[in-house]
Structure formats: structure tokens, C-alpha cells
Amino acid sequence: MVTDVLHPGKSTVPKTEIREKQAKMYKTTPDVIFVFLFRTHFGGGKTTGFGMIYDSLDYEKKNEHTHRLARHGLYEKKKMSRKEQKECKNRMKKVRGTAKASAGAGKK
Amino acid sequence: MAAPGVLESDFSSAVTLLKNLQEQVMAVTAHVQALTKRVQAGAYPTEKGLSFLEVKDQLLLMYLMDLSHLILNKASGGSLQGHAAVLRLVEIRTVLEKLRPLDQKLKYQIDKLVKTAVTGSLSENDPLRFKPHPSNMMSKLSSDEEEEGEAEDGQSEASGKKSTKSKKYVPPRLVPVHYDETEAEREKKRLERAKRRALSSSVIRELKEQYSDAPEEIRDARHPHVTRQSQEDQHRINYEESMMVRLSVSKREKGRRKRAHVMSSQLHSLTHFSDISALTGGAAHLDEDQNPIKKRKKILKKGRKKKGFRRRR
Numbered sequence: 001m002v003t004d005v006l007h008p009g010k011s012t013v014p015k016t017e018i019r020e021k022q023a024k025m026y027k028t029t030p031d032v033i034f035v036f037l038f039r040t041h042f043g044g045g046k047t048t049g050f051g052m053i054y055d056s057l058d059y060e061k062k063n064e065h066t067h068r069l070a071r072h073g074l075y076e077k078k079k080m081s082r083k084e085q086k087e088c089k090n091r092m093k094k095v096r097g098t099a100k101a102s103a104g105a106g107k108k
Numbered sequence: 109m110a111a112p113g114v115l116e117s118d119f120s121s122a123v124t125l126l127k128n129l130q131e132q133v134m135a136v137t138a139h140v141q142a143l144t145k146r147v148q149a150g151a152y153p154t155e156k157g158l159s160f161l162e163v164k165d166q167l168l169l170m171y172l173m174d175l176s177h178l179i180l181n182k183a184s185g186g187s188l189q190g191h192a193a194v195l196r197l198v199e200i201r202t203v204l205e206k207l208r209p210l211d212q213k214l215k216y217q218i219d220k221l222v223k224t225a226v227t228g229s230l231s232e233n234d235p236l237r238f239k240p241h242p243s244n245m246m247s248k249l250s251s252d253e254e255e256e257g258e259a260e261d262g263q264s265e266a267s268g269k270k271s272t273k274s275k276k277y278v279p280p281r282l283v284p285v286h287y288d289e290t291e292a293e294r295e296k297k298r299l300e301r302a303k304r305r306a307l308s309s310s311v312i313r314e315l316k317e318q319y320s321d322a323p324e325e326i327r328d329a330r331h332p333h334v335t336r337q338s339q340e341d342q343h344r345i346n347y348e349e350s351m352m353v354r355l356s357v358s359k360r361e362k363g364r365r366k367r368a369h370v371m372s373s374q375l376h377s378l379t380h381f382s383d384i385s386a387l388t389g390g391a392a393h394l395d396e397d398q399n400p401i402k403k404r405k406k407i408l409k410k411g412r413k414k415k416g417f418r419r420r421r
Contacts, residue, residue: 050349
């Protein structure tokens with residue numbers, strides 16, 4: 001859905017507050033609600049963004065983008081150091097085709 | 109009283125006119141009596157017809173009645189001054205005038221109905237039947253292509269259909285035309301375009317409004333660049349909201365938007381008038397503030413190395 005937030009006189013409302021408000025409006029818990037891409041209009045006072053409400057946590061974990069799940073703490077991205085990334089890439093360069101997948105990450 | 113000379117010349121014409129009048133009145137009376145008999149006998153049933161036409165009928169009849177009453181009054185020597193029938197006539201006439209555009213709109217339908225009533229039913233292949241026929245809207249070209257495919261390749265109809273669906277688009281081969289435009293023609297075209305632009309400028313528009321009889325329209329008219337930009341903005345917003353994405357705005361877009369915003373916020377149109385020299389024949393004068401001279405962008409030659417930080421355009 002498209003969410004319009006009116007906040008005259010205040011700065012942009014943080015996403016957590018918006019989620020709380022939406023939970024109250026739609027009578028759900030705030031963990032199934034995801035809001036993103038908020039842009040404040042020129043002059044302040046109005047912000048427009050998008051929101052999504054899932055039926056259950058399972059659907060949410062399966063269908064939502066990982067970076068948004070990460071914002072809620074439900075997903076951890078594995079952080080490879082720069083050195084490791086480059087070593088992975090160089091190992092992959094030696095192999096052709098589907099073997100790249102096993103060669104690269106496997107030898108870690 | 110008029111002089112006796114005039115009276116005598118008028119006498120003969122008056123007698124002939126009166127005789128004509130009498131003949132015509134007798135013919136009309138006979139006609140009207142026949143019509144009345146037929147209507148009373150119920151030869152013209154109007155329950156299932158167009159109520160609009162029925163209203164028109166009744167109005168015309170009332171008009172005739174009032175008119176004949178007034179003629180009778182006048183013929184027996186009375187005056188028409190302030191007669192109630194005159195007001196009624198005026199009212200009926202106004203209503204009839206207002207009904208005329210409706211008549212125009214119904215004209216096609218009424219003609220079709222009359223034709224159907226006269227000739228019986230329409231033929232099967234009549235392209236102007238009442239109901240829409242979606243089967244007629246299917247493209248006839250696909251069937252032609254199929255036939256050609258069958259004839260040439262000898263394939264079955266199913267594979268013929270598939271081949272037409274997956275056929276690569278071949279652009280039509282156009283015959284190149286010789287380019288013949290001379291300098292004079294180009295000048296003429298430029299002049300034409302300048303004239304058209306001048307005609308739609310604010311000066312000429314105001315003159316037109318002054319001399320035309322049409323009622324004055326007050327519109328929220330904005331600068332054409334602004335309306336174009338606001339339309340594009342609206343399109344962008346619609347896209348963003350329906351796809352739930354945010355589109356990036358390039359530098360050019362930002363510049364255009366800024367220019368449009370500036371143009372709408374300034375009182376630009378108060379002091380700057382567009383150039384109507386195309387119509388008046390004078391020399392074209394360019395207002396410096398209006399048309400800033402566009403700086404030509406340097407076209408970098410290939411292989412030319414630019415030292416240092418290259419500014420992103």
C-alpha cells in the first residue's frame with residue numbers, strides 16, 4: 001500500500017513509529033508490517049512511502065526482501081572480508097561453468 | 109390614410125393575395141380535418157415511441173394553437189400588445205430551440221430506426237448494426253498471414269499460427285526519397301512555424317478575446333513548459349506508486365524540474381511577451397532574459413586526454 005504521513009512542524013517520522021501506528025490501524029502486531037522508501041516532500045510536513053502487511057511471520061520470512069528482514073533483525077548477512085572475497089573470485093576464475101559455485105565458496 | 113395613387117396600385121395585389129390566402133386556407137383546413145380524423149381513429153399510436161419526439165409534437169401543437177389564436181385576434185381587429193398568448197409563444201419557442209441540439213444528437217438513431225421500419229430488417233453483413241460485434245474487431249491480417257503461410261510452406265494451421273506468433277519483426281523496406289528542400293523552402297517553413305507560434309502568444313490571444321463574441325473564459329492557465337513538466341511528474345508518481353519503487357532522477361531531469369518550478373513561481377509572463385514579429389513583419393528581437401544564449405557543449409575528441417578530475421555533465 002501507499003502510505004501518506006502528515007507531520008506538520010516535525011521532522012520525518014521514524015519508521016518504527018509508523019509501524020506502531022499502522023499496527024493500531026490494522027489491528028495486527030508491528031512485526032508483520034514492513035514500511036520502506038519514505039520520501040519527504042519539499043517544504044516538509046508530508047511524507048510518502050510504501051508499506052506491506054503480511055498474514056503471518058512465515059510468509060514474511062519467505063517472501064520479504066532480505067535487506068528489509070535485516071532491518072528487523074530477522075536475517076543476518078554473512079560478511080566476507082574484502083580479502084576473502086577477492087580470493088574467492090580468483091579461485092572461481094580457474095574453473096568454468098557450474099563448478100564455479102563449488103570452487104569459490106567451498107574452499108573457504 | 110395613404111394617398112389614393114398608392115391605394116389603387118396596392119388594391120390589385122391585395123385582391124390576388126387575398127384570393128391566394130383563401131385557397132390556401134381551404135386546403136389547410138381540409139388537410140387538418142383529415143389528420144384530426146385519423147388521429148382520433150388512433151392511426152398514430154405513440155406509446156412505444158421516443159418520448160422526446162412526443163414532447164416535440166405536443167409543443168408544436170401548442171405553438172400552432174397560440175399562433176392561430178393570435179391570428180384570429182389580429183384579423184378581427186384586436187392588438188397583440190401584452191397578450192398572454194405572445195408570452196406563451198415565446199416560452200414554447202425557447203424550449204424548442206433548446207431541444208434542437210438534442211435532436212441533432214438523436215438524428216442518427218432516428219434515421220436508422222426509420223430505415224429499419226421502412227425496409228424491414230437490416231442485412232446480415234450490414235456494418236452499422238446496433239450491437240457491437242467483438243468478432244468483427246479481430247484482426248483480419250492474422251488470417252491472411254496464416255493463409256499465406258499455408259500456401260507457401262505447406263504447414264498445418266496450428267504450426268502456421270505458431271510461426272506467425274514467433275516470427276521476427278521485419279521492418280518495412282521503404283524506398284529512399286530524394287531530399288530536395290531548398291533554402292527558400294526551409295525559410296518558408298521556419299516562417300510558418302514562427303507565425304503559428306506568434307498566433308498562440310498571449311498578445312494575440314488577448315486581442316482575439318477582445319474582439320470575439322464568445323464569453324470570457326477564466327482558466328487556470330499555466331506556462332506550457334510547466335504543464336508538461338507537471339504532467340511528467342504526475343506520470344512518474346503514478347508509476348512509482350503502482351510499482352512500489354523509487355525512480356532515480358537524472359541531472360537533466362532535475363534541471364528541467366527546477367526550471368519549470370522557477371518559471372511558475374516568478375511573475376515572468378507579466379513583463380515578458382513572446383515575439384510576434386512573424387506576423388507584424390518587423391525584425392525578430394530576442395529578449396536576453398527570456399532566451400539565455402545556450403552555451404555549446406564541447407564535444408570531446410577521441411583520444412584527447414583530460415588531466416585531473418573530469419567534471420560529470
